[in-house]
Amino acid sequence: MKYLLVLAVIAFAIGLWRSRRRQQAAPAKPGRGRLAPPQDMVECAHCGLHLPRSEAVEAAGSSYCSAQHLAQSRAPRR
Numbered sequence: 001m002k003y004l005l006v007l008a009v010i011a012f013a014i015g016l017w018r019s020r021r022r023q024q025a026a027p028a029k030p031g032r033g034r035l036a037p038p039q040d041m042v043e044c045a046h047c048g049l050h051l052p053r054s055e056a057v058e059a060a061g062s063s064y065c066s067a068q069h070l071a072q073s074r075a076p077r078r
């Protein structure tokens with residue numbers, strides 16, 4: 001009878017351990033605050049590269065991927 005109790009405790013511990021492992025191994029569900037919120041994407045008016053609005057250089061209603069492309073699009077074409 002004593003062994004039956006020990007067996008029950010061990011079985012309970014193994015069950016608990018396995019359920020915890022399953023929770024850790026489960027892949028993270030998309031959304032629900034784990035990922036950064038989506039950002040607006042803009043296109044560089046010079047080279048056409050798409051990039052987040054927060055990283056773009058904006059001038060005169062157009063967006064550019066870098067200050068260099070802003071300068072190149074402003075400079076007269078040769």
Ligand SMILES: [Zn+2]
Nearest residue numbers: 044047065069
């Ligand atoms: Zn560009």
